[in-house]
Amino acid sequence: MPSEPTDNSAQPQGDLYGVDVYNTQEVADELVYIDENVRPLDGEPKRVLITGSTAGAGQLAAAYLVKRGHTVVAHARNAQRAADVRRDLPGLEDVVIGDLRHLDETRALAERINALGVFDVIIHNAAEYGASGPEQLNANSLSPYLLTALVTPPQQLSYLSSNQQLGGGLRLDEIRSGGGISYPDSKLHMAIIAIAVARLRPESQANAVNPGWIPTWMALQDGPYSRDDLRAGYMTQVWLTEGVEPGSDITGEYLFHQEIETRVNDLVHDEDAQDQLLAAYVEQTGVTLS
Numbered sequence: 005m006p007s008e009p010t011d012n013s014a015q016p017q018g019d020l021y022g023v024d025v026y027n028t029q030e031v032a033d034e035l036v037y038i039d040e041n042v043r044p045l046d047g048e049p050k051r052v053l054i055t056g057s058t059a060g061a062g063q064l065a066a067a068y069l070v071k072r073g074h075t076v077v078a079h080a081r082n083a084q085r086a087a088d089v090r091r092d093l094p095g096l097e098d099v100v101i102g103d104l105r106h107l108d109e110t111r112a113l114a115e116r117i118n119a120l121g122v123f124d125v126i127i128h129n130a131a132e133y134g135a136s137g138p139e140q141l142n143a144n145s146l147s148p149y150l151l152t153a154l155v156t157p158p159q160q161l162s163y164l165s166s167n168q169q170l171g172g173g174l175r176l177d178e179i180r181s182g183g184g185i186s187y188p189d190s191k192l193h194m195a196i197i198a199i200a201v202a203r204l205r206p207e208s209q210a211n212a213v214n215p216g217w218i219p220t221w222m223a224l225q226d227g228p229y230s231r232d233d234l235r236a237g238y239m240t241q242v243w244l245t246e247g248v249e250p251g252s253d254i255t256g257e258y259l260f261h262q263e264i265e266t267r268v269n270d271l272v273h274d275e276d277a278q279d280q281l282l283a284a285y286v287e288q289t290g291v292t293l294s
């Protein structure tokens with residue numbers, strides 16, 4: 005098993021849930037709501053991994069699923085953020101560490117995840133916003149691809165996309181050369197990977213999820229903003245994970261608030277575009293998705 009990067013000196017930052025350090029007040033309030041109100045599921049618990057679960061929508065989904073009685077492994081970029089989420093969500097099974105901006109860390113992360121055994125559900129939630137071009141490519145596009153290809157396939161996968169996929173492009177040359185891509189490009193890539201996985205692994209359930217424009221730390225970077233409902237922004241992932249409500253067995257779709265979204269880039273459901281993107285990933289990483 006690869007060794008876990010450790011920094012035992014890391015102490016949690018700020019107050020519980022890290023308001024003004026890594027979370028907004030809205031996210032912290034929602035974490036309190038979850039802690040006080042969510043009750044265990046009367047059904048079969050799932051084993052779930054959520055990337056980027058130290059803040060925002062990923063942390064909210066993790067908190068909710070823990071309170072429902074599921075087994076949840078969180079993912080943090082470094083030992084400091086792992087210490088933060090261990091303090092914030094004491095019911096986690098474990099926390100795996102790896103900075104998705106660096107593909108060697110992503111490959112090591114995949115080995116660590118596999119060493120923990122098979123998951124029922126993996127939610128590819130982590131994303132950089134406004135990172136430098138190559139880091140945006142690595143964190144938001146190549147890393148979710150690598151994790152999908154290298155980690156033992158779960159029964160269900162969700163990929164966090166965004167309305168901004170509408171303005172994204174394939175950027176095949178940039179992927180092949182390891183150059184820069186934009187955030188909208190990366191959110192298009194997440195959606196394309198999701199629909200391609202549903203096609204290539206018909207035994208699995210895979211969807212893209214747009215959480216909406218929700219008041220997380222990421223959205224704060226744009227300054228004043230209009231808001232969608234924060235709870236609805238993570239409940240689609242929870243609804244899919246639990247798979248007990250009508251319609252939650254859906255696959256191969258781009259979803260917004262538990263419904264199929266119609267405003268989707270034409271490339272998302274285009275099989276040629278999916279194949280071109282996957283071929284560029286293979287050229288860049290040497291890893292094939294099967």
Ligand SMILES: NC(=O)c1ccc[n+]([C@@H]2O[C@H](COP(=O)([O-])OP(=O)(O)OC[C@H]3O[C@@H](n4cnc5c(N)ncnc54)[C@H](OP(=O)(O)O)[C@@H]3O)[C@@H](O)[C@H]2O)c1
Pocket residue numbers: 026055056057058059060061062079080081085102103104105128129130131132143164165166167214215216217218219220221222223
């Ligand atoms: N907020 C919105 O309005 C909105 C709209 C559309 C789509 N989305 C999507 O929703 C998802 C969740 O975003 P959010 O709003 O919850 O953002 P957030 O509060 O900034 O949370 C992002 C999470 O991803 C982690 N992460 C980012 N880069 C990473 C890296 N290089 N390695 C490891 N972990 C990394 C962050 O870790 P740190 O805490 O250490 O930074 C954090 O846990 C993202 O995929 C985002 O693109 C958000």
